[in-house]
Amino acid sequence: MAAPVQEALANTHVEKKKKPPKRYWEETKNEDDKNTDKDVKDKNSEGEAPQEVSDKKDDERRKKRKRRIDGKFISGKKDPFPGEAPIPQEQLKKFQRGKKFQKLNRARKKAKEIITQSEAASALAQKEAARYDLLLPEEAGFLEGEEGEDTCTVSQEDIAEAVDITSGAKYFNLHLTQFGPYRLDYSRTGRHLLLGGRRGHVSCIEWQTKNLMCEMNVMETVQDIKWLHTEAMFAVAQKKWLYIYDSKGIELHCIKKFNDVLRMQFLPYHFLLATASATGFLQYLDVSVGKEVAAICTKSGRLDVMAQNPYNAIIHLGHPNGTVSLWSPNQKEPLVKMLCHRGAVRSLTVDKTGTYMVTSGLDRKLKVYDIRAFKPLHKYFLPAGASCLSLSQKGLLSAATGDVVQVYRDVWGGGPISKPYMAHRVRGSVWGVGFCPFEDVLGIGHGEGFTSMIVPGAGEPNFDALDVNPYRSLKQRQEWEVKALLEKVQPELIGLDPGLLGKVDQATFEQKHKERVEALGYDPLANEKFKPRFKKRGKSAAGAVEKRKKKVAHEDQRDVIRKTVEERMEREKERKESAKQQAEQGRKTALDRFKK
């Protein structure tokens, strides 16, 4: 910041009477800078000396004008920070939505106006949002070892001791040996925890205050549990049917259309509860109206591996033959089927931007996929294989291998990783893991109960209170519920690209246009034939008009010619390049093939 301002100061033609008061940004400047500044000044004065003699008045005027342009104050001082504050490119990029419109020149006048206006508006919005980033109150957590110390060797007790009491209290164990192993689910706000023991124990806890909301035994096998849109209701997949309870443990519904459910996912913006059953059915329940939206027979046997893509609400199912299939409620066939593992898929999870999928299989491999391109990025070999996977909001991956939970960082970032970021051993074999939203906490459900583990840097530090607010009051929750229900996204809108609605539907337009042209007998959008307007006296002679027409005609022609010439040039270039390559290959001898 300081350097350009200094330069600008040096370049001004105004003679300063007084030195400006010293500013903090000038203190950092070293001697070298001063020297160069002086040089610049000297040069300026040399160059200007003869001019000043010749036209002093002119100079005065110029000075005045310049002062106005530079936005200087009347006192002659200059704004040290001219213009608006710069925004780092990285931040701007974070808030970029889509690309800028490219073919502006070919658009019609009215459309062009609209496009430029909307683009200016979105650029402004992007800038303002990027600016606002500076004001976010919280910063993400971190864990750094000393030199030679691995962070994965740091024990939870040490961390709990090193941090403040409230954070330290987030590491705790619940010894529930009787009804385990446990599955768990955190509510979207991260305040409430739901535990479901395989042998029927269900409890919900406000885990930070350790306040027990309800506890019961359903006297049946519990396969899976899930919070619905608020912490007032949760779904429990029991031995036979799907049940819905309220936060006091009162049974609200028993849904007999959903039988033998093994895994569940809740799509919060669609108010859909997706269930995968032992009979191979993927079913969607609209919890706002209580109707079954879709029931899809996947024809691939028992479905016990399931994850949702939070970016586009697509359900990912893992199968015993090593494939992962992607489903939407609108289609009876999978959208995508990809072979991920040699053995059965044990667990999978998708990150919140919908870009990466992490899977683990019986072949003891852990694979990271880019699901935009459906291609693997990294493969890792875990000696014990991972039974449960979970991704945090900040992209930390937790993998449970036997009774050890490992947390990895930068799974898809740079190169392959060699050792975990953190590790923790629990008493029994792990049955379910889940990161708590907006907290640096990983919940682990295992055979001997539940462990809450501190993972610094896991949670998103700044929440958006209009979306999910961990500190909301009852009234706020009610308001939010109404708003959320009003803008419930219809299940028909689930697809691979959630932004599809905002894009131009070129195909339909072309089809419609074709029909219109057929009906009308002419093309209403075609360029009108140039009709020369009556201009001036003497300019409308037949010859002159013909000339003007020709000009326009040639204009069109020129465009065509320009295009064809460009194409030809490109083809020529390609041809040359390929010829060059061929020539290079031709130089190779027959023996070259043995070189390696």
Place this chain on the structure above:
Amino acid sequence: MKVKVLCRNPDDYVRETSRDIQRVPRNYDPTLHPFEVPREYTRALNATKLDRIFAKPFVASLDGHRDGVNCIAKHVKSLSTVLSGACDGQVKIWNLSRRECLRTIQAHEGFVRGICSRFCGTSFFTVGDDKTIKQWSMEAPGCGVREEPLTTILGKAVYTGIDHHQSEGTFATCGQTVDIWDEQKSSPIRSFSWGVDSFSCVRYNPVETELLASCASDRSIILYDMRESTPLKKVVMQLRSNTLCWNPMEAYNFTCANEDYNLYTYDMRRLDAPVTVHMDHVSAVLDVDYSPTGREFVSASFDKTVRIFPKHSGHSREVYHTKRMQHVICVRWSADNKYILSGSDEMNIRIWKANASEKLGVLTSREKAAIHYNQKLKEKFQHHPQVKRIARHRHLPRDIFKQKRELREMKEARRRKEQNVRKHSKPGSVPLVTEKEKHVVTVVE
């Protein structure tokens, strides 16, 4: 070991006292807001539905006339004052905010054909079937004093319309000729005629104030310059235009209400084809008036409806009708851009909202913000079929609906026939005539 764990102080996120407003910290990170487009679309759909639910455009009806309302004029200075003239020669002055008649004047014998207020707002002019032009004071006379015109001019023929100059003491009337009058003189200072026997409307241009336009009964629209002795130019159309109105913001454009159920917006500089043809009425259009912003205009028709058109659009965005409203003869857009006044055959003046679903009264800033946001959403998703279907749907009276369908069929048949003729004749011998060109017969300079 260096460690930091996320730990929020609840005091930073919860309001201090219960009287405080709730704290709402924001984070605009797009990854925290998935499904942006589908959610916005849902909001837009909801906004469009609410818009239709709240569309209750009828505000009030002013009754008191004892015959059909033939003309309405806005007061130049006062928003709440409106003048109206009826077919029995009565002129009434209304207060809109109190919805009551302030004054009643028996101005003419027979129809009151035209009414306009002076630019200063202290007096107004009326013309009637009794061949007189009368100037009246805006102030009511004292108690027990008879209503007397300030001045009366006795003409030779019936006057059918009147309009006052924007800033000078001259006015124009039309009848057998278009006459320009000085307020001080009892005979016209200039008379224009171009081979026609009667005019139905004359209007001053609001910006180029010496310019006038008139609709003549020989199907032409004639432009005049007050400073010249001869008219400027005219365009002859296929059917007669009843009235016209200048666009107050782009004053080179004017819109005329035609007998062929359409309205035409012309550019004064190029009369050979209208800029836009506005279709939707199913009977002759009788009156037209622009909104003060110049972006929309309202038209009154013999088919008992009032329609609002955006100035660029070929079709109306809104149609107003009631069971009791008969042929609408005159219509005006109020100067605050919020209301529309329509005068109809069955003796009532109706007040409508210009924007059917607008909430009246004082709005809080949050309400305003929500309205703006919804407006923008509706605009953004207006072309989506679901949104469009809901936004476009209007209930029409049965006979208008039928007539509309009939007209559409007729038009379709005509088009089909033309296409067939073209198909079976020599290429180029049956030229394509666009809808715009179809209705103009000739332009005479």
